[in-house]
Amino acid sequence: MRILLFGPRGYIGGHLLRKFPDAVSSTADIADASAVIAALESNVPDVVINAVGKTGTPNVDWCEDHKEETFRSNVLGPLILAEECRKRGIYMVHISSGCIYSGDNGGKGFSEEDVPNFQGSYYSRTKQWTEAMLREFSDPVQGRGGILMLRIRMPFEPEDHPKNLLSKVAKFTKVIDVPNSITYVPDCVDAAAELIARRSTGIFNMVNPGPVSLYEVACMLAEAQGRPHPELLTQTLAESMTKAARSNCILSTEKLLREGIVLPSAMERIREIVAATSPKGSACRTEITKSIVYMTVSFLWKED
Numbered sequence: 001m002r003i004l005l006f007g008p009r010g011y012i013g014g015h016l017l018r019k020f021p022d023a024v025s026s027t028a029d030i031a032d033a034s035a036v037i038a039a040l041e042s043n044v045p046d047v048v049i050n051a052v053g054k055t056g057t058p059n060v061d062w063c064e065d066h067k068e069e070t071f072r073s074n075v076l077g078p079l080i081l082a083e084e085c086r087k088r089g090i091y092m093v094h095i096s097s098g099c100i101y102s103g104d105n106g107g108k109g110f111s112e113e114d115v116p117n118f119q120g121s122y123y124s125r126t127k128q129w130t131e132a133m134l135r136e137f138s139d140p141v142q143g144r145g146g147i148l149m150l151r152i153r154m155p156f157e158p159e160d161h162p163k164n165l166l167s168k169v170a171k172f173t174k175v176i177d178v179p180n181s182i183t184y185v186p187d188c189v190d191a192a193a194e195l196i197a198r199r200s201t202g203i204f205n206m207v208n209p210g211p212v213s214l215y216e217v218a219c220m221l222a223e224a225q226g227r228p229h230p231e232l233l234t235q236t237l238a239e240s241m242t243k244a245a246r247s248n249c250i251l252s253t254e255k256l257l258r259e260g261i262v263l264p265s266a267m268e269r270i271r272e273i274v275a276a277t278s279p280k281g282s283a284c285r286t287e288i289t290k291s292i293v294y295m296t297v298s299f300l301w302k303e304d
């Protein structure tokens with residue numbers, strides 16, 4: 001399998017590169033068709049992974065003020081990649097987002113077939129536009145190619161990183177208590193590798209089962225380090241503090257289960273990390289633990 005990975009320097013791209021160390025990386029501008037064609041023609045991949053995107057720095061509010069850049073990376077670029085991969089019969093994997101819904105869909109969670117119902121941020125709109133367009137072309141043509149779209153949400157992992165949900169939570173003194181589906185990145189890349197090996201196509205919700213309350217997670221982290229609990233932030237107050245609205249939602253993991261891919265629950269993964277952060281777990285303490293101990297707490301309102 002010859003993989004060409006776009007976006008290798010990014011957070012998710014870096015994880016994918018560690019999962020697929022033999023992948024060839026490209027930092028070509030995916031919104032530049034000639035650069036994409038050159039990368040495809042010189043590397044002749046049979047799998048293209050698109051981990052490119054603008055998620056905004058420090059958060060998705062940035063996208064509200066940088067619509068052209070966001071559009072180029074989140075919409076135009078993936079369309080160019082999809083077009084060029086389709087012409088060549090190359091299988092494409094696109095990193096999508098679950099932040100296109102709001103709520104829990106009457107307790108069922110949102111499936112891959114549910115129409116997005118969250119329009120509150122430009123970032124979220126670009127992600128759902130692209131998904132809607134790519135899904136029309138996700139089937140292989142004459143047995144070749146096809147598109148797999150992986151929806152991740154609020155990624156977390158043991159290692160400290162500005163994009164790790166737990167690293168963010170560790171900095172906040174005020175947290176909302178709303179259930180959300182979240183993605184344990186190591187499980188996600190393992191499941192992605194399995195889907196890629198099978199050449200699965202279409203959309204998959206790549207979240208761990210069982211929504212979690214970010215407030216509960218923040219309290220668990222605080223207790224593990226002997227810090228006071230954060231304050232509870234109401235959703236109304238949180239909404240008044242950001243330029244773009246934030247999606248809070250629960251995604252169904254039924255489709256992954258039907259594929260026989262069983263992920264541990266999100267809470268199970270968090271407990272493992274929290275256990276490693278407690279003083280008793282110091283032997284297996286990870287970098288995130290160190291940051292949780294020393295970080296100055298401030299304020300939480302999730303980003304993606």
Ligand SMILES: NC(=O)c1ccc[n+]([C@@H]2O[C@H](COP(=O)([O-])OP(=O)(O)OC[C@H]3O[C@@H](n4cnc5c(N)ncnc54)[C@H](OP(=O)(O)O)[C@@H]3O)[C@@H](O)[C@H]2O)c1
Nearest residue numbers: 007009010011012028029030051052053073095097152304
């Ligand atoms: N992190 C999350 O919370 C999250 C959650 C759900 C979904 N996702 C999705 O996951 C994907 C990757 O996100 P990430 O968190 O890994 O973001 P990231 O850390 O910012 O990485 C994105 C990478 O894409 C590169 N890039 C941006 N525009 C480009 C373009 N036009 N051509 C080529 N490269 C370009 C960036 O390079 P520069 O830095 O030089 O611009 C960066 O290296 C995105 O599609 C995002 O929507 C992320």
